[in-house]
Amino acid sequence: MSEKMQVTRELFNDVMVPNYAPSNIIPVRGQGSRVWDQNDNELIDFAGGIAVNCLGHCHPALVTALTEQANKIWHLSNVMTNEPALRLAKKLTDATFADQVYFANSGAESNEAALKLARRWALDNYSSDKDQIIAFNQGFHGRTFFTVTVGGQAAYSDGFGPKPGAITHVDYNDLEAFKAVISDKTCAVMIEPLQGEGGLVSPTSDFIKGVRALCDQHNALLIFDEVQTGVGRLGSLYAYMDLGVTPDIMTTAKALGGGFPIGAMLTTKAIAKSLKIGTHGSTYGGNPLACAVAEAAFDTVNTTEVLDGVKAKEALFRAGFAAINAKYNVFTEVRGKGLLLGAVLNEQYQGRARDFMVAAADEGLMALVAGANIVRFAPSLVIPDADISEGMARFEKAVAKIVNA
Numbered sequence: 001m002s003e004k005m006q007v008t009r010e011l012f013n014d015v016m017v018p019n020y021a022p023s024n025i026i027p028v029r030g031q032g033s034r035v036w037d038q039n040d041n042e043l044i045d046f047a048g049g050i051a052v053n054c055l056g057h058c059h060p061a062l063v064t065a066l067t068e069q070a071n072k073i074w075h076l077s078n079v080m081t082n083e084p085a086l087r088l089a090k091k092l093t094d095a096t097f098a099d100q101v102y103f104a105n106s107g108a109e110s111n112e113a114a115l116k117l118a119r120r121w122a123l124d125n126y127s128s129d130k131d132q133i134i135a136f137n138q139g140f141h142g143r144t145f146f147t148v149t150v151g152g153q154a155a156y157s158d159g160f161g162p163k164p165g166a167i168t169h170v171d172y173n174d175l176e177a178f179k180a181v182i183s184d185k186t187c188a189v190m191i192e193p194l195q196g197e198g199g200l201v202s203p204t205s206d207f208i209k210g211v212r213a214l215c216d217q218h219n220a221l222l223i224f225d226e227v228q229t230g231v232g233r234l235g236s237l238y239a240y241m242d243l244g245v246t247p248d249i250m251t252t253a254k255a256l257g258g259g260f261p262i263g264a265m266l267t268t269k270a271i272a273k274s275l276k277i278g279t280h281g282s283t284y285g286g287n288p289l290a291c292a293v294a295e296a297a298f299d300t301v302n303t304t305e306v307l308d309g310v311k312a313k314e315a316l317f318r319a320g321f322a323a324i325n326a327k328y329n330v331f332t333e334v335r336g337k338g339l340l341l342g343a344v345l346n347e348q349y350q351g352r353a354r355d356f357m358v359a360a361a362d363e364g365l366m367a368l369v370a371g372a373n374i375v376r377f378a379p380s381l382v383i384p385d386a387d388i389s390e391g392m393a394r395f396e397k398a399v400a401k402i403v404n405a
């Protein structure tokens with residue numbers, strides 16, 4: 001191996017645009033739910049690369065799929081199709097409501113495709129004034145200009161000039177407010193079946209069923225953004241399967257590739273036909289390497305063993321948080337479902353989620369935040385129970401440090 005330049009955290013400030021504020025720790029390798037930094041300090045991973053690493057780090061099934069495909073063919077573009085993409089599409093459609101798939105490289109791109117498809121579908125089947133898109137305050141759908149505008153956080157979409165139009169926001173779980181804005185001019189409703197970035201907010205059953213019924217009443221497409229909730233994260237393959245509500249379009253990314261960038265938009269044949277030849281596309285979408293890894297991840301996650309395991313591990317996490325809270329009294333509640341959980345800080349610790357995340361890292365635990373008041377956890381779906389208890393012990397030390405400071 002050739003001699004490589006020495007890399008330090010300071011280099012980030014010199015050579016990277018300043019849109020992120022990464023930790024001072026630079027991980028260099030991982031195995032399962034453990035990660036090691038440049039100095040060989042070990043960390044337990046309760047963050048999962050923001051709900052991406054569904055099978056932890058360097059899972060053997062994924063390493064095998066990637067290296068086998070790496071020795072066959074890497075990239076073709078959509079001028080030619082490829083075997084891994086078609087196999088993955090077949091498995092996704094067999095396992096879900098959908099008949100057809102569009103591949104992208106990220107969650108935002110998958111949502112962009114869904115929104116563009118919805119507008120085309122409305123134009124093809126109705127008229128140009130059926131263009132309204134309804135979405136929800138605090139929602140998150142990605143960072144392209146269309147998706148960030150549909151997302152319900154003005155702080156992310158302001159400051160870039162004129163926004164895409166005909167987008168309306170209402171509060172999540174407020175069926176009356178939703179009812180007041182939907183009409184025959186609504187072309188689509190984009191919603192997360194559990195708000196992730198917005199604070200681990202679960203939909204009430206009446207709300208999500210009411211949204212479906214009103215979409216049907218007004219011939220509007222219901223788009224489920226399952227970028228964060230999909231691929232087993234909540235204990236079912238996709239969150240919609242547990243809600244008793246089927247969307248018309250669904251997007252999936254994050255855990256889909258288990259750490260390799262890929263996203264997908266899934267829908268029915270009747271809707272898909274509006275994406276005629278040439279209407280939309282992507283150079284990398286459906287790339288053989290990404291699809292080969294995603295197929296292996298999908299096969300591994302889509303088993304009762306792993307999905308039931310998520311529910312069992314959720315119980316361990318909840319018990320761990322309850323024990324810590326009984327001692328230190330820092331949370332009001334633990335929100336979320338499956339292995340997407342958020343510990344909500346109480347009055348005394350408002351605005352300090354990041355402090356908890358940093359303190360956890362100091363104790364050798366990778367955690368996340370969701371806004372200023374929630375410490376978020378999105379570990380591997382197959383994290384060993386022993387790593388959960390060791391991680392909890394480290395989290396307790398971090399909490400104790402903050403409480404006793």
Ligand SMILES: *Cc1c(COP(=O)(O)O)cnc(C)c1O
Binds near residue numbers: 106107109111227254
């Ligand atoms: C992360 C996320 C996205 C954006 O995905 P990217 O891969 O970062 O583009 C979109 N929707 C939801 C619900 C997400 O959690």
